[in-house]
Amino acid sequence: xxxxxxxxxxxxxxxxxxxxxxxxxxxxxxxxxxxxxxxxxxxxxxxxxxxxxxxxxxxxxxxxxxxxxxxxxxxxxxxxxxxxxxxxxxxxxxxxxxxxxxxxxxxxxxxxxxxxxxxxxxxxxxxxxxxxxxxxxxxxxxxxxxxxxxxxxxxxxxxxxxxxxxxxxxxxxxxxxxxxxxxxxxxxxxxxxxxxxxxxxxxxx
Amino acid sequence: xxxxxxxxxxxxxxxxxxxxxxxxxxxxxxxxxxxxxxxxxxxxxxxxxxxxxxxxxxxxxxxxxxxxxxxxxxxxxxxxxxxxxxxxxxxxxxxxxxxxxxxxxxxxxxxxxxxxxxxxxxxxxxxxxxxxxxxxxxxxxxxxxxxxxxxxxxxxxxxxxxxxxxxxxxxxxxxxxxxxxxxxxxxxxxxxxxxxxxxxxxxxx
Amino acid sequence: xxxxxxxxxxxxxxxxxxxxxxxxxxxxxxxxxxxxxxxxxxxxxxxxxxxxxxxxxxxxxxxxxxxxxxxxxxxxxxxxxxxxxxxxxxxxxxxxxxxxxxxxxxxxxxxxxxxxxxxxxxxxxxxxxxxxxxxxxxxxxxxxxxxxxxxxxxxxxxxxxxxxxxxxxxxxxxxxxxxxxxxxxxxxxxxxxxxxxxxxxxxxx
Amino acid sequence: xxxxxxxxxxxxxxxxxxxxxxxxxxxxxxxxxxxxxxxxxxxxxxxxxxxxxxxxxxxxxxxxxxxxxxxxxxxxxxxxxxxxxxxxxxxxxxxxxxxxxxxxxxxxxxxxxxxxxxxxxxxxxxxxxxxxxxxxxxxxxxxxxxxxxxxxxxxxxxxxxxxxxxxxxxxxxxxxxxxxxxxxxxxxxxxxxxxxxxxxxxxxx
Numbered sequence: 068x069x070x071x072x073x074x075x076x077x078x079x080x081x082x083x084x085x086x087x088x089x090x091x092x093x094x095x096x097x098x099x100x101x102x103x104x105x106x107x108x109x110x111x112x113x114x115x116x117x118x119x120x121x122x123x124x125x126x127x128x129x130x131x132x133x134x135x136x137x138x139x140x141x142x143x144x145x146x147x148x149x150x151x152x153x154x155x156x157x158x159x160x161x162x163x164x165x166x167x168x169x170x171x172x173x174x175x176x177x178x179x180x181x182x183x184x185x186x187x188x189x190x191x192x193x194x195x196x197x198x199x200x201x202x203x204x205x206x207x208x209x210x211x212x213x214x215x216x217x218x219x220x221x222x223x224x225x226x227x228x229x230x231x232x233x234x235x236x237x238x239x240x241x242x243x244x245x246x247x248x249x250x251x252x253x254x255x256x257x258x259x260x261x262x263x264x265x266x267x268x269x270x271x272x
Numbered sequence: 273x274x275x276x277x278x279x280x281x282x283x284x285x286x287x288x289x290x291x292x293x294x295x296x297x298x299x300x301x302x303x304x305x306x307x308x309x310x311x312x313x314x315x316x317x318x319x320x321x322x323x324x325x326x327x328x329x330x331x332x333x334x335x336x337x338x339x340x341x342x343x344x345x346x347x348x349x350x351x352x353x354x355x356x357x358x359x360x361x362x363x364x365x366x367x368x369x370x371x372x373x374x375x376x377x378x379x380x381x382x383x384x385x386x387x388x389x390x391x392x393x394x395x396x397x398x399x400x401x402x403x404x405x406x407x408x409x410x411x412x413x414x415x416x417x418x419x420x421x422x423x424x425x426x427x428x429x430x431x432x433x434x435x436x437x438x439x440x441x442x443x444x445x446x447x448x449x450x451x452x453x454x455x456x457x458x459x460x461x462x463x464x465x466x467x468x469x470x471x472x473x474x475x476x477x
Numbered sequence: 478x479x480x481x482x483x484x485x486x487x488x489x490x491x492x493x494x495x496x497x498x499x500x501x502x503x504x505x506x507x508x509x510x511x512x513x514x515x516x517x518x519x520x521x522x523x524x525x526x527x528x529x530x531x532x533x534x535x536x537x538x539x540x541x542x543x544x545x546x547x548x549x550x551x552x553x554x555x556x557x558x559x560x561x562x563x564x565x566x567x568x569x570x571x572x573x574x575x576x577x578x579x580x581x582x583x584x585x586x587x588x589x590x591x592x593x594x595x596x597x598x599x600x601x602x603x604x605x606x607x608x609x610x611x612x613x614x615x616x617x618x619x620x621x622x623x624x625x626x627x628x629x630x631x632x633x634x635x636x637x638x639x640x641x642x643x644x645x646x647x648x649x650x651x652x653x654x655x656x657x658x659x660x661x662x663x664x665x666x667x668x669x670x671x672x673x674x675x676x677x678x679x680x681x682x
Numbered sequence: 683x684x685x686x687x688x689x690x691x692x693x694x695x696x697x698x699x700x701x702x703x704x705x706x707x708x709x710x711x712x713x714x715x716x717x718x719x720x721x722x723x724x725x726x727x728x729x730x731x732x733x734x735x736x737x738x739x740x741x742x743x744x745x746x747x748x749x750x751x752x753x754x755x756x757x758x759x760x761x762x763x764x765x766x767x768x769x770x771x772x773x774x775x776x777x778x779x780x781x782x783x784x785x786x787x788x789x790x791x792x793x794x795x796x797x798x799x800x801x802x803x804x805x806x807x808x809x810x811x812x813x814x815x816x817x818x819x820x821x822x823x824x825x826x827x828x829x830x831x832x833x834x835x836x837x838x839x840x841x842x843x844x845x846x847x848x849x850x851x852x853x854x855x856x857x858x859x860x861x862x863x864x865x866x867x868x869x870x871x872x873x874x875x876x877x878x879x880x881x882x883x884x885x886x887x
Contacts, residue, residue, distance in 0.1 A: 078289065078342060084693065085293035088700035092708065092777045093297060097305075100712075100784045108789055108796035112803060123774065130770040137693060152468050155335040159328065162297045169305045174313055181313035188317060263767050283494065283547060290498035298502065302510075357673050360540040364533065367502040374510045379518055386518035393522060488699065488752060495703035503707060507715075562878050565745040569738065572707040579715045584723055591723035598727060 097169035121172035142218035182248035201230035302374035326377035347423035387453035406435035507579035531582035552628035592658035611640035712784035736787035757833035797863035816845035
């Protein structure tokens with residue numbers, strides 16, 4: 068707020084932050100209280116391991132996406148209508164994450180056919196998230212007048228390359244999911260941890 | 273925050289932004305995880321196409337309304353109690369959108385009689401949203417002392433005309449819905465896309 | 478943010494605003510999509526009138542409480558731990574409002590015995606809301622060093638008197654609810670409209 | 683915002699605040715409207731005492747954690763990627779609290795075996811919350827270059843000691859829960875009240 072960015076960017080940031088925060092917090096709604104007969108609660112709670120794992124992984128995913136989003140908007144000086152719309156696409160995908168998370172948690176330890184499709188559904192939404200970031204940066208790369216002066220020359224190219232790398236990683240996971248959904252899910256967790264540590268913090272001088 | 277607008281407008285903006293963000297994010301709650309027998313998950317997921325479409329359209333609608341709301345408050349310098357109340361009406365309609373969205377998603381591919389009423393319900397809430405903006409601007413047009421100095425002379429008239437055009441468009445959709453609910457739903461999507469691109473960005477010099 | 482209030486008040490305000498906004502928006506979750514047989518959707522939707530009315534009234538109630546809360550914090554310069562706790566009590570009551578709203582909507586057009594208790598439940602939560610504000614101002618009245626210099630001498634007394642008037646009004650409604658729950662519910666709506674217009678806007682010079 | 687902290691801390695704070703606010707407000711979703719036969723609503727409402735108690739205790743817990751979180755970030759001048767990740771762990775635990783609250787409310791007055799595990803589940807999540815704060819401060823203690831100049835020398839040690847005291851208190855409660863879940867739940871309430879008043883307000887000179 069102390070800097071010179073116009074208020075539109077600030078409000079877009081605040082609105083986007085709220086969507087990220089709510090999407091992350093809503094994940095808990097999909098962790099249902101189990102129905103347990105007398106003396107069976109411990110067993111019933113342990114049985115829901117996939118819900119807890121899905122919660123943790125998707126919370127981390129939304130956290131990583133939030134950091135990426137922050138690093139993006141920090142490099143934006145002006146917001147036009149197309150960028151506003153592209154940002155809305157990013158938010159719509161992020162806010163949708165609780166759904167594939169719940170699908171995955173519910174079907175991962177059912178039969179393999181359903182587990183496979185649940186895993187693919189999750190991977191597709193992750194690819195959509197990466198793709199929506201790529202679209203935003205593709206637009207920014209062609210409308211450099213919207214970028215802040217401190218934005219690095221290569222920022223659009225870097226961001227798009229990363230998004231494509233993310234999509235490729237999830238495509239590989241889809242391949243794995245067809246063979247073994249369980250391994251694919253472990254990959255989701257690993258990928259998320261990798262993203263957490265692979266991203267450089269947004270430099271700001 | 274750097275500018276001279278009194279803090280009341282700033283807080284009203286922040287509060288309103290939160291309601292818009294939450295309403296958009298809550299839409300995902302109405303996308304339910306399907307119950308699927310072994311091997312039937314893909315089919316069950318595809319069967320929910322109307323929920324995904326409803327999610328996408330309503331998310332975009334709330335995004336468009338957020339931009340309109342932002343363009344409105346940006347032109348307001350002072351907030352009196354009536355304006356506060358009229359703004360609350362806008363927010364109440366926006367926060368209600370997840371309900372007609374769910375009704376539409378649930379009944380669009382049932383029998384035509386129910387699909388018709390589901391479509392009309394959705395259109396009515398959209399008209400209420402446009403109407404609530406019209407009321408706000410009607411009030412602002414009659415209390416120009418609340419408007420910011422940079423607000424254009426014709427802003428109230430323009431905003432009201434647009435809101436009425438929106439209401440008319442949805443009225444036409446109601447007429448179509450009686451003949452074919454499916455076409456009416458396609459119209460909802462088209463109207464939203466039109467709104468996204470038809471609106472001029474709020475000028476700020 | 479431009480003024481001299483310490484950051485704690487600003488953050489408390491932001492946190493409180495978020496709770497108000499979320500509580501209001503969550504009201505829509507209690508408006509359930511009806512189950513309707515073919516051709517019965519219109520009837521089923523109209524049958525839910527009490528859910529819509531409850532949504533509208535409680536949204537307005539939370540709006541009124543938000544304005545009151547805003548007017549309160551605007552007069553606070555410093556926040557100590559007890560005030561933080563008392564504010565938390567206010568927020569806990571506000572965030573609870575979706576529950577009595579749903580109880581009222583579900584039971585108002587069942588038998589009179591249940592309608593009576595649903596109405597009383599709603600009135601009790603309203604009284605708790607008014608009472609929590611009274612507690613906050615009682616504390617502020619005894620710790621005037623926390624108040625801002627521009628706060629009026631009589632502000633604590635005025636706020637407490639108003640809160641007590643609100644409690645009295647809801648007590649009368651409880652009496653009416655025993656005779657006729659429907660009339661009591663109409664009173665809830667009237668009371669809310671009265672509050673919207675009775676409150677003076679927070680003066681700020 | 684008026685002070686010299688970089689914008690990253692400010693945004694992290696805003697994002698975190700939103701998660702705390704939403705987690706607290708979502709607690710009400712777990713308070714379900716009871717199904718009651720004619721004339722049975724009062725009884726059914728009173729029967730849900732454990733849901734109301736869980737709501738109140740968890741709301742207070744999230745409030746206490748919010749204050750602690752605020753006192754933590756106030757002492758942080760720079761945020762690196764690891765701290766961002768550790769903060770995300772804190773938020774993930776906080777946003778998870780509605781789940782053990784619902785488990786506890788649902789099973790506390792069932793058979794003792796289930797009540798025992800419900801109580802232990804709740805205590806485990808509380809310990810995870812305290813532990814996540816301890817991890818954050820452990821990291822801050824080893825990366826003092828991230829701390830603000832006004833941060834007290836002993837702040838990390840104090841924060842860790844407190845977190846461990848909290849974990850110890852909940853461990854004792856687990857021991858009690860095995861003997862008497864009801865007493866353990868009363869302990870949860872007492873512990874929360876103790877935390878509310880034991881914490882010193884964040885000094886700021």
